[in-house]
Amino acid sequence: MSRARLILLPLACALVALMAGMWLGGHPRVLPDGVRTAFVEDDRALRAEVIDQIENDFIREVDVEKLQDASLKGIISSLGDRFSHYFSPREALQFQQSVQGRFEGVGMRIEEVRRGLQVVSVFEGSPAERSGIRQGAIITNVGGESIAGQSAEIATAKIKGPPGTSVRLTLLEPDRRKTRTIDVKREAISVPTVESKLETVNGKKLGVAELLTFSSGAHGELRSAIDKLLAQGAQGIVLDLRGNGGGLLQEAVLVSSIFLEDGTVVSTDGRNRGRQTYPAEGDALDPKLPVVVLVDGGSASASEIVAGALRDRKRATLVGEKTFGKGVFQEVEPLSNGGALDLTVGRYFLPSGENIDATGIVPKTKARDDPRTPRDEGLPVALRALASQVR
Numbered sequence: 001m002s003r004a005r006l007i008l009l010p011l012a013c014a015l016v017a018l019m020a021g022m023w024l025g026g027h028p029r030v031l032p033d034g035v036r037t038a039f040v041e042d043d044r045a046l047r048a049e050v051i052d053q054i055e056n057d058f059i060r061e062v063d064v065e066k067l068q069d070a071s072l073k074g075i076i077s078s079l080g081d082r083f084s085h086y087f088s089p090r091e092a093l094q095f096q097q098s099v100q101g102r103f104e105g106v107g108m109r110i111e112e113v114r115r116g117l118q119v120v121s122v123f124e125g126s127p128a129e130r131s132g133i134r135q136g137a138i139i140t141n142v143g144g145e146s147i148a149g150q151s152a153e154i155a156t157a158k159i160k161g162p163p164g165t166s167v168r169l170t171l172l173e174p175d176r177r178k179t180r181t182i183d184v185k186r187e188a189i190s191v192p193t194v195e196s197k198l199e200t201v202n203g204k205k206l207g208v209a210e211l212l213t214f215s216s217g218a219h220g221e222l223r224s225a226i227d228k229l230l231a232q233g234a235q236g237i238v239l240d241l242r243g244n245g246g247g248l249l250q251e252a253v254l255v256s257s258i259f260l261e262d263g264t265v266v267s268t269d270g271r272n273r274g275r276q277t278y279p280a281e282g283d284a285l286d287p288k289l290p291v292v293v294l295v296d297g298g299s300a301s302a303s304e305i306v307a308g309a310l311r312d313r314k315r316a317t318l319v320g321e322k323t324f325g326k327g328v329f330q331e332v333e334p335l336s337n338g339g340a341l342d343l344t345v346g347r348y349f350l351p352s353g354e355n356i357d358a359t360g361i362v363p364k365t366k367a368r369d370d371p372r373t374p375r376d377e378g379l380p381v382a383l384r385a386l387a388s389q390v391r
Helices: 033-057 064-077 089-099 152-159 218-231 249-257 302-312 378-387
Strands: 006-009 022-024 027-029 085-087 102-105 108-113 116-122 138-142 166-172 179-185 187-190 194-201 204-211 237-240 264-269 276-279 291-295 317-320 328-334 340-349
Touching: 033 064, 064 085, 085 089, 085 152, 089 102, 089 152, 089 340, 108 152, 116 152, 138 152, 152 166, 194 218, 194 378, 204 218, 204 378, 218 249, 237 378, 249 264, 249 302, 264 302, 291 302, 291 378, 302 317, 317 378
Parallel strands: 204 237, 237 291, 291 317
Antiparallel strands: 006 328, 022 027, 085 340, 102 187, 108 116, 116 138, 138 166, 166 179, 194 204, 264 276, 264 340, 328 340
């Protein structure tokens, strides 16, 4: 991972100055350099003392590396912010791969729910599909341990692993009351970025472009898919962002720029970041092309930026369910041990000035998928809404 920060909006407060300051009443107290240095050295010595004592005298043999990781994770956990994380070196590598659209795992998209992780979709031909994992299933345990209450980033890191190894998953199926436990063999997975198709509604050809992630280069793949749909005669586009938990901020701006020629897409502000505005970057589609954005409760962060920008700029109609409501963003900073700090550093604001944290975006037209059925109940509603706009 390069030393450059990644600005992320993955599916928010500052770290206690990386253990170089004191956290009092929600505000850091600035210490003189000499005192700060002494504080850091004392803290390091104390942590080493505790870990050494455990390593030497605890009733069972322990993994010192795990203890050190747990110590760092505990610091971040104390912030009370579910979007901030410490990634161990292994987790940092997996995170970087997922941002680049590839990873080693079982091949499914998930979203965080109270009981664990809910399966949003399963990649065709993946180990998950071959194991019979279906959309709507809830993963409650990984490797025999409950993942209830854990962040999606941490829980999915436990599912990922070297190709050829297996992971034990306990699932609650959408149409059953009992759980089942299966072993799934991991493989190298290439994450699909865009899936597209042409539909005909009331004699009108309509394009559907489903964007699955805001990984690096996603905007280019989306634009290519839309251009192909238009070449096939599509008279309007449904941009399907259901279950898309976000990704890179720059990709959100570039995806919005496919539909917006200029003007504000989003602005950000943070305690030590300052206000910054991100405009559309041009080369947009015909502004008269009808567009509908389809969203649901799994549409978060980068998806909400795109949906909100197109709504506020009156470029698209929103259809679906209320979005997740993540109005903050993180920066990922590589650490000296090969790990990384994924830290919430600010909030983002839609063109209207609205911050949708915890409130989400409510579509104008309601549509809801039923996870207990194989049918897609939301897309037909979006297609009818789009067809009504085609002249």
